[in-house]
Amino acid sequence: MKAYPTAAEYLRHHRPERPVLALRPHALARAADWFVANFPGRVLYATKANDAPPVLAALAEAGIRAFDVASLPEMERVRQVADAELYYMNPIKSRSAIARAYGDFGVRCFAFDSHDELEKILAETNGADDLTLFLRIACPNTHSLIPLEGKYGASAEEAPALLLRARQRATRLGITFHVGSQAVVPAAFGEALTQVGQLIVSSGVLVDAVDIGGGFPARYPHSEPPGLDCYMEEIVRAADALAVKHSCELLCEPGRALVADAEAVIVRVDARRGNALYINDGAFGALFDAAFSGFRFPVRCVTPGREDLGPADRRSRFYGPPADIADYLPGPFVLPERIGEGDYLEIGQVGAYGRVLANRFNGFGAFDEIVLRDEPMLSMFGERQRDDGEDARSIRL
Incomplete structure (x- = not known):
């Protein structure tokens, strides 16, 4: 171009x-730099937001090394531009897609939200002993402009048994959720992480990772959310209260906010x-x-x-x-x-x-x-963002 x-x-x-x-690639690089430097864990890009090869390449060059993918075509696109780790976080997948993801694309991280989906993953990966499994739980989407609840997510009643079963088979076990798209209140993440903490305690199952999903906002004329530093402060505060904070990796899946x-x-x-x-x-x-x-x-x-x-x-x-x-x-x-x-x-x-x-x-x-090459009309990554020089990439819960 x-x-x-x-x-x-x-x-x-x-x-x-x-x-x-x-396309303004410098805006992509700036957003990726900010997330990698300020999120206290691993940043996955939600490929569904924009899967154009120049976008994927710019994000990979800026330091995004993992991608949340929902389909085989998304895996193919990512593989064309980046040697990255793929997370298959769509909670419902076909058997053939699971098998190809594992065998052809090297996917080892899968999400599920039911016993049937968990057994499907185990069967189509031939009982693999190198799986990272994420249980998707339901959480309220009351603080988002585009709620995503209702389609996916295990209930509080179903989740403990699912965690126990997955713990028996997974090399690494995680919990994931989604607070909805364009979450305009930072407390959305704190409330969901509190729910995760309660689930870990009530189930008695230790987890190795918590994926807080996407929902990080962008700026629009109708929506001026707080600065992203406020979201990070809320996430760190709530994650620090988890019982597994010293041994658990934190992940996120920004899409909208990055691109x-x-x-x-x-x-x-x-x-x-x-x-x-x-x-x-x-x-x-x-x-x-x-x-x-x-x-x-x-x-x-x-x-x-x-x-x-x-x-x-x-x-x-x-x-x-x-x-x-x-x-x-x-x-x-x-x-x-x-x-x-x-x-x-x-x-x-x-x-x-x-x-x-x-x-x-x-x-x-x-x-x-x-x-x-000029600047976009609106951005979350201007003077409103705190830049105190602290690099939080290596922080773990």
Whole structure:
């Protein structure tokens, strides 16, 4: 991909017909550096958030050495760019996928949340004696903008027997959970870790690892969470209270927080009707979350020569290109009054889930791709973050 200083500089030389995904690798590196230095344990990247090869390669180069994968295609993508450890953390898997993960991709870490799934893993790995097994437990998602509870997770009643059975077969045993996507309250992790501590005591089963999952937030116009240092303080406080703190490894699976601000999409305005702008990407492209999850994204005009369009005070809504009323992005997206047909807009914070949720509905969904060297419109890794020089990578519970 060719690199440009800014989106406007790219547009001085091109008038793209298709929307353009603009990657900022330096933002990826900065986020990865922060997590590796500040999380008190091992950082896994949640590949589902963005599995583009340049993204995976940039994260690996920045020090991410483990990846949370949910499918064989994700394993194949990671293996193309990184010699990393793979964690198969999808709690329900097909038998053939388990066998291939173990035999072809060297996966030794598997999640489960039921007796059936545990026995399936044991059977399809031929009773292997080198497995790390993580019991996924259910936990409340009350502090997240996108709750993920209900689909996976063993209940408090089921968990003790599952831990005991897995302890008999696993080389290493862990517990994992997920507090929901875009967790906006740091206490979400503390409450879940307290639940883990109670389970360890009540079951009488020692564990070797606790994986706190994902849920770390990014910044959006509608969501300004506390700095990530606040999350780390809460995690360290709650983890320190675990009975197994001296012998237990801590892991996390950030996705959104690592990649959200590293990618933007440049779109063209094809029509304007009042406060409605019709653009060439939308709900079935990189802007899924704006249509179906109620997200607002930062937006600015990047048309060369139209930098001075007045104050950004018009509350606009967007429609995407397919002929379907579901392709509606209510926003509001705040732009200058004079935005109109032919203008190009940069829409930020689409690095998480934008690319992977795009499809080819109505024949749309193809993107050009470039690299940008300037800063994203929003970031969790600016002056709001504490940088006291402490490297917590080697800290264990």
